[in-house]
Amino acid sequence: MKNFKFLPQAKEGLKIGLINLVVLFLLLEFGSLIFYYFKHQQLFYTRERSEDLQNLGINLEGVRVGESVIERLHPYFGYIQKPSPDFRPGFKYNNYGFLSPYDYPYKKTNKNQVIVGVLGGSVASNYSIYEVQNKILEKKLKQLPQFKDKEIIILSLATGGYKQPQQLITLNYMLSLGQKFDLVINIDGFNEIALANINNQNQLNFAMPSASHVQALTGLANNSLSTKALKALLSIKDHKPKIKNALETLKDCPLASCHVIMSLYTQELIKNYHRDVARFERYRQQKADDDKGSESVIYFYMEDRVLPDAEIFQEITNNWVKTSTLIHQVLSANNIPYFHILQPNQYYPTKRVFSEAEKKVAFSEDSPYKDSIKKGYPYLLKKVDELKANQINFFNGVLILDNTKEQAYIDNCCHYDQPGENILSNFVADSIVNVLKNQPTP
Known part of the structure; x- marks a missing residue:
């Protein structure tokens, strides 16, 4: 009978416990609603x-x-992304491993389509995605009479880690397959400096594909x-x-x-x-633990020493100018306008003021790119006059993020958040429109 005396107390304790759980849940849900609203600006x-x-x-x-x-290793491009689906609606890694809504070669479905090729690394690939989704270039081109009724088709030939001469090789390969372009955009600079110098540090020739990508793949291929x-x-x-x-x-x-x-x-x-x-x-x-120095079945051009900064950055930038000039010459021979954009990067110091929140996202003291960009970007900028002397439509985007107070970078490498993507896309579009406004329809 003594046990029954505790039943009312137990019930009361259970009731209080349930009430506390409900209150806790309501507080958690209310707090989550507030958190969600401030993050997404909607209920x-x-x-x-x-x-x-x-x-x-x-x-x-x-x-x-x-x-x-x-x-995956590729016999011409160095490496590609494995063709597969992508999480972004309407996109896939296509038959050539490029992130695009289309397989290549792409053929126009009507005479009003304007095909825009995009060359470069991951920043150029992200630019292509943003353009397909937001059509900034198309909207601005349509302000010109000759583009009024045109539909812009963006074809990305860009992949994370690509650097010159991969853009040159990829473009020529696709042209040899019959891919048509009405204009071509090349967004680069960061990979040419940062990844080429990593090659140098590994005594891999700077013009070979990025060591950060291909050496891992060859290690798998060689089981090493x-x-x-x-x-x-x-x-x-x-x-x-x-x-x-x-x-x-x-x-x-x-x-x-x-x-x-x-x-x-x-x-x-x-x-x-x-x-x-x-x-x-x-x-x-x-x-590998049991690797006694067996030779790779894949051949790379190696160097017998690590080149000093002045020497390697001079070689990189000379190659950067030469490959861009060759792209221009190939496209010019086919009456295709070419636009070369130097991308901004947080490790090249400008007058931009970063918020404390963005600093935590955009910078890392352990970055393998930081020193290379600080030292190497000035070499690129010294070559601007040479590019323009070669009749290249070159546009320096290094300072385009300086006036934004919004967070522009999404990581401590080189990639942009939505405000940064929007600024880059508008800069590219305005640069192209200013050149094409007095030219006939492609």
């Missing part, structure tokens, strides 16, 4: 739902939830990756299904608190994914 329950994972507010730059190694590199690859592989499942759960969250918690969880998974990618990059050059 969670009345938000516009979309299948586009980009609209979840998660930065998926550089994340592929398929294979552990997304690049170190144990640490293989462990990093396995960890990357382990993260991918977790990220995919987290994104699916996040997309279907019915409550604001669920959305906030899953957002934080997903961002942590992506942070760990990028950490393991960085580890793989760090370990990829180490020989």
